[in-house]
Amino acid sequence: MAVPSSDRARRPFLLSLSLFLLLSALLVLLFLFLDPSPGTLAFLPSRLAGSAPSLPPPLLPQRENPNAITPPGTGSPPHSQPTAPLAASVAKAEENIEASQPQATTGVEGIGNINSPRADNNSRAPAVEAGGKADTGVVPVGDGDGGGGDGGEVDVAVRWETCSRLGRGVAAADYIPCLDNVRAIKALRSRRHMEHRERHCPVAPRPRCLVPLPAGYRTPLPWPRSRDMIMPTVQWGTHTRTVLDVGCGVASFGGYLLDRNVITMSFAPKDEHEAQIQFALERGIPAFLSVIGTQKLPFPDNAFDVVHCARCRVHWYANGGKPLLELNRVLRPGGYFIWSATPVYRQEKRDQDDWNAMVTLTKSICWRTVVKSQDINGIGVVIYQKPTSNSCYFERKANEPPLCSERDGSRFPWYAPLDSCILPAPVSSPDERNNWPVLWPERLNVKYASVPDDYASNKEKFDADTKYWKQVVSEIYFNDFPLNWSSIRNIMDMSAGSGGFAAALINQPLWVMNVVPVGESDTLPVIFNRGLIGAYHDWCESFNTYPRTYDLLHMSNLLGNLTNRCDIIEVAAEIDRILRPGRWFVLKDTIQMIKKMRPILKSLHYETVIVKQQFLVATKSFWRPGKSASRSG
Secondary structure: OOOOHHHHHHHHHHHHHHHHHHHHHHHHHHHHHHOOOHHHHOOOOHHHHOOHHHOOOOOOOOOOOOOOOOOOOOOOOOOOOOOHHHHHHHHHHHHHHHHHOOOOOOOOOOOOOOOOOOOOOOOOOOOOOOOOOHHHOEEEEOOOOOOOOOOOOOOEEEEOOEOOOOOOOOOHHHOOOOOOOHHHHHOOOOOOOOHHHOOOOOOOOOOOOEOOOOOOOOOOOOOOOOOOOOOOOOOOOOOOOEEEEEOOOOOHHHHHHHOOOOEEEEEEOOOOOOOHHHHHHHOOOOEEEOOOOOEOOOOOOOOEEEEEEEOOOOOOOHHHHHHHHHHHHHEEEEEEEEEEOHHHHOOOHHHHHHHHHHHHHHHHOOOEEEEEEEOOOOOEEEEEEOOOOOHHHHHOOOOOOOEOOHHHOOOOOOOOEOOOOEOOOOOOOOOHHHOOOOOOOHHHOHHHOOOOHHHHOOHHHHHHHHHHHHHHHHHHHOOOOOOOHHHOOEEEEOOOOOOHHHHHOOOOOOEEEEEEEOOOOOOHHHHHHOOOOEEEEOOOOOOOOOOOOEEEEEEEOOHHHHOOOOOHHHHHHHHHHHEEEEEEEEEEOOHHHHHHHHHHHHHOOOEEEEEOOOEEEEEOOOOOOOOEOOOOO
């Protein structure tokens, strides 16, 4: 059969087109496999992206003199990366410089062996488990001198294992040790007040396994593309700066307020089915896991300007009204509670019974109803205001609930039971500490921030700390650290002090979770009065957040005291759990403590560099141990 002349004429064109498409596909594949960077792998299917552990960590910028402070505006751009040979040369040169430096003879009081608080500083750290190969999780690291008494790095052989067999219903990739302790939760006598959602930390042994990466894990989208369009405009951000969002869902309310100069601490209990807090953090919105059950929230008294609760399933009047008394405790005098729930606007008997109980309770604690209304969709909202003085409490016919007194014990909220009393307002005085903070952003300034009693006599130190962090962040963190600041959306300051580090970053498009460690000076009220957010925590336990939820973890002069109470390997495992792959951990400490932490991070395949003999900057890799080992909850 003869082929039409028109078909014969198209054959050369079709043949050329086929060759062009084949060559294009080959070029694309060649480009992808010759440039295995995170940006390139983002376009690969999840099955190929799962091979990301083989990626090299970000390369290090060149620094001619590690002891020289680079003036602002000079030095390598924060996002620049040299070629691989240059990075290797820089790393080798830094190790040579480090070895030739005279070692510091002074250290942090109380620093002991990295594993035992009772051992002396010259003791070698014992291996977690000797022998094995790197692909089974056993990683020998160190500088080879075998010692550590003169400031050299300590030789260790760390056997890292991935977390597995954690208990029914616990996904290893989402493991949170203090919230997924299945054995402790099963032993609870009651779950009536959400006891199973509270912290139950493993004690013996403490977790040190590594949380595995989910299949096809990818770096989250950059902000603000990760945030959806949300609520209509609200004019906040001057008088109201700090907000607590209860039962926050995916924290859309907090995400909306970020662009209005309002920082919102959103929380909800861990939900194995929806993982809303994890989703909120992936969107770049401040959030953490908690519940109002039987224990206080990890915040100081009178911390938040506004508390918000929309459709949260909390029975505020239950257990003698203790849940609402907890909100009253953390709400600043004169602050507002915004509540939108079915009892506010539905007429069913159950809803009306709940509403009547809420009316009785709010009157008993002297909350004033500012407004109760419905929008065009019929959704109701009520706004209460907390009193600014104690006069209403004294005028009540019945002293129920009573005012809290010194006989009720310590006010510190860490692992403390909920109050059954009302926290009285601070006594009025000319002292600015007892008044509402000034408007934002003047509120951030040191001279407006209140200082706790044990800190007030050293306000000069407080001012100097703020000035120090402003200078160091500007001159060193932005210029000398191998960090890509444009990819950092959230930071956890593990030892926040008075919030100077966070204040120095206030103009950056990111937010900081300021953690005040238990046992350190209680400066968290200062942090909230400055218009920042934070929480109390004990770093010998796991933090209430999902794995892989922070871009930068920052620790300043804490490691020495911390390793007197718990193992440095356990601390490193928790840092690794919280940190996203490809992101950074910064340790500011003595060179002795830096050289104790550095080998542990190297055993995790982190890329590390010491800057100016006082900063350790480590980049987390995608590496995980080759074999899993069991870790029961």
